[in-house]
Amino acid sequence: MKNRKLLMIPGPIEFTPEVMRAMAMPTTSHVAPAFVECMGEAIERTREVFLSPGGQPFIVAGSGTMAMDMAACNVIEPGDTALVVNTGYFSDRFGVILERYGARVTHVKTPAIGDAPSLDEVEAEIKKGDYKVLTVTHVDTSTAVLTDIKGLAGLCRKYGILSIVDGVCSVAGEELRQGEWGVDIVLTACQKAVGVPPGLALLVASPKAIEVFKNRRTPVGSYYSDWANWLPIMESYENRKAAYFGTQAVNLVWALNVSLEQILAEGMDTRFARHRLMSKAFKAAMTALGLKQIPVSEGKAANTLSAPYFPEGITGSVLPLIAQAGVILAGGLHAEIREKYFRVGHMGVVSASDILATVGAIEAGLAKAGYKFEHGEGLAAAQAVLLQ
Ligand SMILES: *Cc1c(COP(=O)(O)O)cnc(C)c1O
Secondary structure (H helix, E strand, O other): OOOOOEEOOOOOOOOOHHHHHHHOOOOOOOOOHHHHHHHHHHHHHHHHHOOOOOOEEEEEEOOHHHHHHHHHHHHOOOOOEEEEEOOOHHHHHHHHHHHHOOOEEEEEOOOOOOOOOOHHHHHHHHHHOOOOEEEEEOEEOOOOEEOOHHHHHHHHHHHOOEEEEEOOOOOOOOOOOHHHHOOOEEEEEOOOOOOOOOOEEEEEEOHHHHHHHHOOOOOOOOOOOOHHHHHHHHHHHHOOOOOOOOOOOHHHHHHHHHHHHHHHHHOHHHHHHHHHHHHHHHHHHHHHOOOOEOOOOHHHEOOOEEOEEOOOOOOOOHHHHHHHOOEEOEEOOOHHHHHHEEEEEOOOOOOHHHHHHHHHHHHHHHHHOOOOOOOOHHHHHHHHHHOO
16 A cells, blocks of 8 residues: 655645655766756746846755845835835744835735735825835735735836735646736745745845845845855856855755656646646535635635635544544644644646545545535536636
């Protein structure tokens, strides 16, 4: 019997065998010619995956939070104003990070959990203040709420505000066109839809973001994340010359380069469409089983993850039963409703069979927990979407 469970959480996710093989290659020097070529390619491919032809990629050892830290510390100076379009847990975190670097932070949020502020609400707030920076979480990992990045980036351009998108749960899964939409900074971590074991922070900055950084009056408050240290390194590797500031996470970069190649081979549009289909199939299954979901409408629901409420009479103790049936899911994260829901990541290499296996395991867990439903109804609903 296979002693292997399917990992369907919002990161780390399932990785391809090719990515895992790259992790196991003999580690080279970070200045070895083969690694320089790999790092150079990874930088170029990052630009393509972010759909940001004019952007400057940064690939640095660290988690997604480090990428948020890098974005904030390089463009924020003490006294700057920042508007956080707040949809939950990671928006709160961005507010704290911005404040740590001296920003005066205002949050715009809706009272309802599962909702996101409308463009009109955000614009009304923008008109009240004189904001330098706006941050927004593309997919809120605590609620599976999706925000309108195209619309918000448009507002930022209209009012001359620097836009920063936390794309940790979205980049390479959710449609996000940094160049075309004019987003100034997009950041992610490699363990989510990018499909590499945890450890790399990825960030792409627009020419305007780099200009804002270069025109700073005060030094960057973080030594490790300072673009003054990393920009020459990224430029050098892209020109296929070795450079040192901090040792690159060599094997992770090997793995990243493989994953980026696989992502681009699929094609970004095909990949976005596949994520939409997998999400639709999974969400249809939850609805068929009688489970409500946190996002208030389809338009505000992410395609990289789902956040269903437990049905009446069922608690988090169903998650170990689902795990026994072979699929690992995540519990709640949003403080106010933590015990009432669970989270299912369906991003990266997720396939139709992963969705069916996950729905099957959820049905098995619910049945064992005593929930009354028509067995197979979730599977049938998912299959109906997948067969369309
Ligand atoms: C996971 C996540 C983060 C944090 O990333 P870490 O790698 O855990 O530091 C930040 N923002 C969002 C939207 C996330 O999903």
